[in-house]
Amino acid sequence: MATMVMKRLDKATMIAFGCSILLIAIGAIAEPNFISSDYLLQQLQTASFLGIIATGVMLVILLGHIDLSIPWTISIGGMMATAATGFFGETLGPFLAIPFGLACGAAVGLVNGLGVAYLRAPAMIFTLGMNAVAQGLMVFHTGGFAPQDRGLPIMRELATGRLIPGVPNPLLIWIVVGAATIFILTRTTLGRRIYAIGNKERAVYLSGVDTRRVLLICFMISGACAAAGGILLAGWANRSYQAMGDPYLLPTIAAIVLGGTNVLGGRGSYIGTVAGVILITLLQSILSVIQPQLFFAELGFRVPAEVFRQIVFGVVIISMLLLYGRERLQR
Amino acid sequence: MTVGTAPLLRMEAITKRYGGVRALEDVRFECDRGKIHALLGENGAGKSTLIKILAGVVQPDSGQITLDGQPISFNSPAAANAAGIACIFQELSLLPDLSVADNIAITRPPMRFGLIDQGAQRRLAEEALARVGGEDIHPLAPVGDLPLSRRQMVEIAKALARTPKILILDEATSALTAADVTKVFRMLKQLKADGMAIIYISHRMHEIAELADDCTVFRNGRYVETFAAGTKSDDAIVEMMIGREYSSVFPPLPEKKSGGPSMLSLKGLSWAGQLNDINLDLKAGEVVGLGGLDGQGQRQLLLALFGTLIGVTGTIEINGKAVKMSNPGRAKSEEIGMALIPEDRKNEGLMLPMSVRDNLSFASIEGFSRFGIVDRKAEAVAIDDMIKLLNIRVGDIDGPVASLSGGNQQKVVIAKWLMTKPRIILLNDPTRGIDVGTKQELYELLRRLAEGGAAILFYSTDYDELIGCCDRVLVFYNGAVVRTLEGAALTEHNLIASAHNLPTSTKAGAAQVFATEAAS
Numbered sequence: 001m002a003t004m005v006m007k008r009l010d011k012a013t014m015i016a017f018g019c020s021i022l023l024i025a026i027g028a029i030a031e032p033n034f035i036s037s038d039y040l041l042q043q044l045q046t047a048s049f050l051g052i053i054a055t056g057v058m059l060v061i062l063l064g065h066i067d068l069s070i071p072w073t074i075s076i077g078g079m080m081a082t083a084a085t086g087f088f089g090e091t092l093g094p095f096l097a098i099p100f101g102l103a104c105g106a107a108v109g110l111v112n113g114l115g116v117a118y119l120r121a122p123a124m125i126f127t128l129g130m131n132a133v134a135q136g137l138m139v140f141h142t143g144g145f146a147p148q149d150r151g152l153p154i155m156r157e158l159a160t161g162r163l164i165p166g167v168p169n170p171l172l173i174w175i176v177v178g179a180a181t182i183f184i185l186t187r188t189t190l191g192r193r194i195y196a197i198g199n200k201e202r203a204v205y206l207s208g209v210d211t212r213r214v215l216l217i218c219f220m221i222s223g224a225c226a227a228a229g230g231i232l233l234a235g236w237a238n239r240s241y242q243a244m245g246d247p248y249l250l251p252t253i254a255a256i257v258l259g260g261t262n263v264l265g266g267r268g269s270y271i272g273t274v275a276g277v278i279l280i281t282l283l284q285s286i287l288s289v290i291q292p293q294l295f296f297a298e299l300g301f302r303v304p305a306e307v308f309r310q311i312v313f314g315v316v317i318i319s320m321l322l323l324y325g326r327e328r329l330q331r
Numbered sequence: 332m333t334v335g336t337a338p339l340l341r342m343e344a345i346t347k348r349y350g351g352v353r354a355l356e357d358v359r360f361e362c363d364r365g366k367i368h369a370l371l372g373e374n375g376a377g378k379s380t381l382i383k384i385l386a387g388v389v390q391p392d393s394g395q396i397t398l399d400g401q402p403i404s405f406n407s408p409a410a411a412n413a414a415g416i417a418c419i420f421q422e423l424s425l426l427p428d429l430s431v432a433d434n435i436a437i438t439r440p441p442m443r444f445g446l447i448d449q450g451a452q453r454r455l456a457e458e459a460l461a462r463v464g465g466e467d468i469h470p471l472a473p474v475g476d477l478p479l480s481r482r483q484m485v486e487i488a489k490a491l492a493r494t495p496k497i498l499i500l501d502e503a504t505s506a507l508t509a510a511d512v513t514k515v516f517r518m519l520k521q522l523k524a525d526g527m528a529i530i531y532i533s534h535r536m537h538e539i540a541e542l543a544d545d546c547t548v549f550r551n552g553r554y555v556e557t558f559a560a561g562t563k564s565d566d567a568i569v570e571m572m573i574g575r576e577y578s579s580v581f582p583p584l585p586e587k588k589s590g591g592p593s594m595l596s597l598k599g600l601s602w603a604g605q606l607n608d609i610n611l612d613l614k615a616g617e618v619v620g621l622g623g624l625d626g627q628g629q630r631q632l633l634l635a636l637f638g639t640l641i642g643v644t645g646t647i648e649i650n651g652k653a654v655k656m657s658n659p660g661r662a663k664s665e666e667i668g669m670a671l672i673p674e675d676r677k678n679e680g681l682m683l684p685m686s687v688r689d690n691l692s693f694a695s696i697e698g699f700s701r702f703g704i705v706d707r708k709a710e711a712v713a714i715d716d717m718i719k720l721l722n723i724r725v726g727d728i729d730g731p732v733a734s735l736s737g738g739n740q741q742k743v744v745i746a747k748w749l750m751t752k753p754r755i756i757l758l759n760d761p762t763r764g765i766d767v768g769t770k771q772e773l774y775e776l777l778r779r780l781a782e783g784g785a786a787i788l789f790y791s792t793d794y795d796e797l798i799g800c801c802d803r804v805l806v807f808y809n810g811a812v813v814r815t816l817e818g819a820a821l822t823e824h825n826l827i828a829s830a831h832n833l834p835t836s837t838k839a840g841a842a843q844v845f846a847t848e849a850a851s
Contacts, residue, residue: 196693
């Protein structure tokens with residue numbers, strides 16, 4: 001059994017988990033509270049938001065495409081869910097809020113899927129364009145009238161409550177979403193087709209598979225996952241706001257790539273993405289706890305913490321890409 | 332040949348191998364100023380390899396080349412160009428987004444102050460175009476906007492703009508209109524009169540008869556003979572191009588069964604000028620070959636049947652019922668039951684990094700699934716059966732399919748489709764690049780499938796295969812079926828003659844009776 005598990009974990013996943021443990025160790029030296037179960041559980045809860053968002057994007061990346069409309073799809077999810085009572089009234093609103101938010105996210109994914117699969121537009125440009133369109137729509141939404149932006153009780157409960165004692169609800173949702181994704185990827189025809197399209201779309205098409213439909217489904221899942229993340233974030237912060245998804249694009253893609261998913265598609269495991277998400281979350285947390293920018297400030301480089309974090313992310317992604325690219329060349 | 336008049340180009344003892352495959356073995360070739368020298372041979376005879384060596388695209392393993400009596404060797408196309416050798420390939424070498432003038436002058440554009448002199452470049456292009464009779468082409472038009480025949484004219488103009496000593500045309504006229512061919516021929520004769528040496532490769536015998544002064548025949552990577560044009564009959568030339576030994580690797584053909592309803596019936600199938608009015612009746616238990624030279628529409632026919640081409644006209648009937656083939660998913664559906672073994676297994680047949688298991692069950696996975704969830708036990712059982720049936724040698728069934736040998740990879744592609752239990756099987760040159768043993772297994776498999784009631788359409792570039800495996804062969808020329816050969820008329824001689832659109836041999840005597848000319 002143990003060897004089975006070891007066999008399933010590829011190198012990148014092990015590295016990501018290893019780095020996570022290393023980060024916790026470094027954090028523990030700086031701040032002993034780091035290894036408390038409270039802190040770690042809190043980290044897992046924070047990771048859940050990123051994990052749910054990354055789930056959908058991972059499917060799209062496995063196909064060999066990318067979804068850059070994530071930031072504003074998150075905002076759409078959060079803002080549409082909180083605005084639902086304004087659209088549907090006080091009685092229906094609370095029931096429809098979450099389905100409506102998810103549907104709006106899936107709708108963005110639908111347009112992305114139609115553009116990439118049926119119009120054959122490059123995903124990078126098309127989804128980036130959709131991000132701008134989504135932004136415009138949300139600015140219009142807030143500009144025309146004063147929308148309801150408070151989180152509903154049910155959203156607060158989902159984001160902050162604990163249905164099972166000791167397990168934060170977002171983590172529970174991530175576990176359910178993750179288990180479903182693992183099932184899809186390993187046990188279903190859809191999963192086989194996702195990997196196959198990422199490897200050689202032409203061969204898949206010639207095997208009699210409607211590749212466009214697979215693309216469409218995955219982009220819709222990606223949109224819905226981003227919206228789900230937005231709804232949880234709105235519940236967490238107890239309000240939705242424009243640009244609430246902006247800090248998530250880079251961490252999402254970074255987590256997936258760090259987890260060993262091939263950015264060109266066809267290869268990667270969900271466990272790897274979990275490892276990547278946890279690594280990114282810990283990295284963010286530790287950068288804000290031990291504040292290495294203060295060290296650089298002493299050397300004369302004064303950079304704000306947020307800027308420093310961005311630079312570290314970028315450098316980590318580039319390093320990992322180089323690492324994987326080289327590994328491939330050697331083979 | 333007297334001393335002092337050594338030929339312009341002499342190639343001696345040229346050998347070239349690609350891995351274990353011998354492309355050229357101890358070949359010689361000569362050509363001289365003011366002569367058009369035709370190079371003849373079947374597909375794979377080594378003509379293209381010889382041309383690539385001359386053009387500096389590949390280097391020979393051994394042998395000498397002398398130009399003007401000086402030994403030379405080219406390590407790049409640029410070096411060959413500099414030595415005065417220009418090639419016109421059948422695959423166009425133009426950049427579609429650049430203008431005609433840019434393309435013509437691309438290797439050595441006229442410069443002024445370190446920048447390209449646009450005016451001079453345009454004049455150069457106009458002169459070059461005028462020389463080949465392509466005055467109607469605007470030098471500033473983007474090449475991508477031109478139709479194929481105009482592009483080919485630009486290609487010829489580009490080669491001439493380098494004022495070569497030796498001009499090589501490899502199937503350069505196959506894309507041209509009849510009017511253009513006349514112009515190009517006039518130009519070639521003029522160039523010949525001006526003292527240029529021209530090497531001409533074509534599968535069109537009448538072109539060679541009209542143009543060539545000398546002919547050299549290659550067969551199977553070896554030099555056969557050089558003779559003056561007009562001294563041999565077409566029949567004798569075809570005879571020279573054949574000559575491989577027949578091997579007994581083919582299973583015996585069964586007695587011809589008569590009647591039976593046709594499973595697949597085509598009426599007037601046409602597509603984009605590359606398929607012209609194809610008619611066909613394919614019955615259960617039949618193996619029908621598609622013959623002819625490479626690129627005459629055989630692949631397009633298979634792709635059209637499999638629903639990958641848009642704009643196909645004519646009717647396709649399956650079991651007497653007209654159907655519309657809209658996509659490969661439709662073609663493999665229960666109702667139609669079609670399978671296509673593609674020619675390019677690495678790009679069209681397999682997902683190389685994925686496991687043997689995933690590849691094998693990929694086309695038939697719906698059969699092992701309920702509500703999209705794969706029944707992995709049923710899948711494993713079916714895969715095991717198929718591996719045994721086809722005798723596929725797999726080390727690790729969960730290892731990547733890329734780790735298998737070429738022959739076993741091809742078996743995986745075929746097994747993947749047999750798992751869908753197809754009733755109509757289309758094969759697109761399935762034995763290319765696989766070893767003889769596997770080939771033999773495939774031939775036997777084809778027969779077994781046919782006996783089991785499948786209808787098989789088999790395209791091959793190997794004439795032996797067509798003769799050994801097929802009940803009858805449709806010979807393609809220019810996108811149309813020019814002849815159907817069966818029974819005693821199905822000989823290599825007749826196949827090659829038909830492929831060149833020549834009348835079949837009278838030597839075959841009674842066989843002529845079986846060769847039915849397609850109505851045109």
